[in-house]
Amino acid sequence: MPSLRRPGLLGLYYAVLLVLLYVPIGVLFLFSVNDATVFGFPLHGLTAHWYRDMLRNAELLESLGSSALVAVGSSLTATALGTLAAIALLRFKFGGKPGFLAVALMPLLVPFLILGVALLILFAALDVPRSLWTVGAAHTVVSMPYTLLIVMARLVGFDDHLEEAAQDLGASYFYTLRRVVLPLIAPAMLAAWLVAFTISFDEFVLASFLIGRSPTLPVFLFGQLRFANRFPQVLALAMLVMLVSLSLVVLAERLQRLGTGASLRPPEPAAENGS
Amino acid sequence: MARRNLLPWLLMAAPSVWLAIFFVAPLALMAFYSLRPNMEGGLFAWGWQPTLSNYRTILQGESYLPLLWVSIRVALVVAFCATLLSYPLAYFLVFRARLRAPLLLTLLILPFWTSYLLRIISWKVILGSNGVINSLLTYIGLVDQPVPLLIYSRLAVVVTLVYVWLPFVALPIYAALQRIDASLLEAATILGAPRWLAFLRVTFPLSLPGVIAGFFMVFIPTVGEFVTPLLVGGSRGALYGNLIEIFFGDGINWPLGAAMAFIMLLGVFALAGVVARLVDLRRLAG
Numbered sequence: 067m068p069s070l071r072r073p074g075l076l077g078l079y080y081a082v083l084l085v086l087l088y089v090p091i092g093v094l095f096l097f098s099v100n101d102a103t104v105f106g107f108p109l110h111g112l113t114a115h116w117y118r119d120m121l122r123n124a125e126l127l128e129s130l131g132s133s134a135l136v137a138v139g140s141s142l143t144a145t146a147l148g149t150l151a152a153i154a155l156l157r158f159k160f161g162g163k164p165g166f167l168a169v170a171l172m173p174l175l176v177p178f179l180i181l182g183v184a185l186l187i188l189f190a191a192l193d194v195p196r197s198l199w200t201v202g203a204a205h206t207v208v209s210m211p212y213t214l215l216i217v218m219a220r221l222v223g224f225d226d227h228l229e230e231a232a233q234d235l236g237a238s239y240f241y242t243l244r245r246v247v248l249p250l251i252a253p254a255m256l257a258a259w260l261v262a263f264t265i266s267f268d269e270f271v272l273a274s275f276l277i278g279r280s281p282t283l284p285v286f287l288f289g290q291l292r293f294a295n296r297f298p299q300v301l302a303l304a305m306l307v308m309l310v311s312l313s314l315v316v317l318a319e320r321l322q323r324l325g326t327g328a329s330l331r332p333p334e335p336a337a338e339n340g341s
Numbered sequence: 342m343a344r345r346n347l348l349p350w351l352l353m354a355a356p357s358v359w360l361a362i363f364f365v366a367p368l369a370l371m372a373f374y375s376l377r378p379n380m381e382g383g384l385f386a387w388g389w390q391p392t393l394s395n396y397r398t399i400l401q402g403e404s405y406l407p408l409l410w411v412s413i414r415v416a417l418v419v420a421f422c423a424t425l426l427s428y429p430l431a432y433f434l435v436f437r438a439r440l441r442a443p444l445l446l447t448l449l450i451l452p453f454w455t456s457y458l459l460r461i462i463s464w465k466v467i468l469g470s471n472g473v474i475n476s477l478l479t480y481i482g483l484v485d486q487p488v489p490l491l492i493y494s495r496l497a498v499v500v501t502l503v504y505v506w507l508p509f510v511a512l513p514i515y516a517a518l519q520r521i522d523a524s525l526l527e528a529a530t531i532l533g534a535p536r537w538l539a540f541l542r543v544t545f546p547l548s549l550p551g552v553i554a555g556f557f558m559v560f561i562p563t564v565g566e567f568v569t570p571l572l573v574g575g576s577r578g579a580l581y582g583n584l585i586e587i588f589f590g591d592g593i594n595w596p597l598g599a600a601m602a603f604i605m606l607l608g609v610f611a612l613a614g615v616v617a618r619l620v621d622l623r624r625l626a627g
Contacts, residue, residue: 076433080445083430087452087508090463093473097466143359151356158349166353169360174558175613176368177565179582180602183589184367187374187599207363210356239348268456270568275589284458291462291572301459308455315454319447 091308098301116302123299129286130303133267136198136282140205141262145255147206148213153247156221157229171211178208182275189276197278204272209262216261220254253321260318267307283307368606375600380593395600405584405601412581413608415495416563419502420556423510426503428552431514432544435521446515453508458568464501465573468492493575501573502563510555517551518544553616561609581605 101113120126151170155163185204189196232242270284277285290300376391399405430449434442467473469492478484521544529539567582588598
């Protein structure tokens with residue numbers, strides 16, 4: 067349903083910028099199907115063999131697996147911790163709330179480089195060997211502000227009278243949590259999980275400091291930059307990964323809109339900048 | 342009811358412990374470590390005397406603070422350009438795009454969710470001396486040899502980072518613009534304000550929290566940036582972050598690197614404190 071207004075200058079500007087944003091990605095795609103290891107013109111004809119090679123590159127696939135592992139682990143942890151904190155912050159009265167919220171959101175203010183070196187020092191001090199675990203712990207910290215905010219936005223959106231009603235009717239708190247609260251915030255939790263997953267899956271800076279022997283995908287990718295002949299394969303993989311992560315983001319956005327739109331009260335015009 | 346009072350603490354326990362161990366403790370430890378005089382006795386040894394010598398080195402060194410200043414300036418320029426360029430995008434989405442807004446917004450944000458490294462690398466591929474632009478120019482015969490483009494310079498770093506962050510900044514501005522009560526704009530029109538004046542006196546001031554949020558969402562990661570300079574900046578494009586990275590990598594001097602990181606952290610927090618006084622951050626958090 068296009069609007070009938072002519073697009074105007076602003077619309078033109080939007081269109082031009084959108085195109086500019088997609089050109090570099092298009093360029094990468096072009097060289098992932100170009101039959102040459104040199105990224106320049108003239109093009110050497112269409113090929114799918116970078117994609118085939120990629121599927122046979124054990125190291126590359128292993129790093130993909132490592133990334134997936136870290137992303138699943140850290141996003142589940144971040145969602146669980148963010149949800150617990152969100153419920154406590156919005157449904158209970160207790161001291162130290164503003165302080166906790168400030169600390170929980172503070173990772174948004176710390177450049178990843180600084181958190182990365184700080185964690186490097188911590189793990190060295192504790193004599194913890196660097197591994198996928200250390201990367202996962204770091205990713206959980208930086209994803210938590212997002213999961214917290216997304217779940218909080220959902221909790222603000224519905225009435226706590228529902229919980230009171232359940233408890234007046236004799237349900238214990240944990241029963242209420244399980245049967246009333248969790249079903250209501252489930253879409254937001256899923257959205258939060260997807261956002262956390264995407265953050266972790268793509269994260270390079272923290273991983274580069276905290277990684278052990280087996281690299282995550284971005285770290286592996288960075289290492290491959292030195293070998294021109296292998297790069298098209300990496301590009302091919304990146305294109306596939308991009309496709310997957312794009313579909314995850316679209317899904318997350320859908321869920322979040324579902325989460326804030328279809329509440330039990332009339333929708334409120336707030337809280338949509340969760341991601 | 343005593344149990345009810347215990348509940349929030351039960352819920353808070355895990356998140357608090359996690360943040361204490363993996364966020365607060367490492368930053369505190371980093372501050373402490375920056376007082377260590379040297380690396381004698383391995384990466385982690387006890388029994389050294391705390392000293393401010395690393396900070397003295399930084400203050401007296403010829404390149405540390407100037408480079409920090411360069412990093413701050415680059416981050417300010419990148420954040421300013423990205424905010425300026427994305428404001429009209431958000432404005433268009435909220436006030437002009439109507440039914441197409443959700444689709445257009447999704448299209449705008451999608452590039453942001455493609456790999457951060459690859460978006461940087463794409464600029465290396467485009468701008469490089471044998472890159473897309475140069476090889477295209479040579480191929481079609483406009484030039485005989487590669488023209489020096491802006492690759493391996495500070496400008497290349499700025500251009501790349503503006504590209505990387507542009508879609509992201511539109512989000513908070515979009516959210517702020519959306520919250521503006523349309524009747525305020527109507528009132529301005531009825532009272533005879535021309536559109537530009539209504540924008541200047543009503544729309545823009547009301548969108549300022551979003552603008553500031555967007556600005557800092559770019560400024561903070563950019564001020565600590567070291568990957569983009571590595572890839573497209575070359576030796577002339579190095580930033581403060583690259584020094585920190587080097588001290589924790591090959592040029593192993595963790596205490597000095599920790600001191601540099603701590604100085605940057607204090608700077609960012611100070612700035613955030615000033616901004617938090619100007620705008621209510623809780624409103625931005627939604």
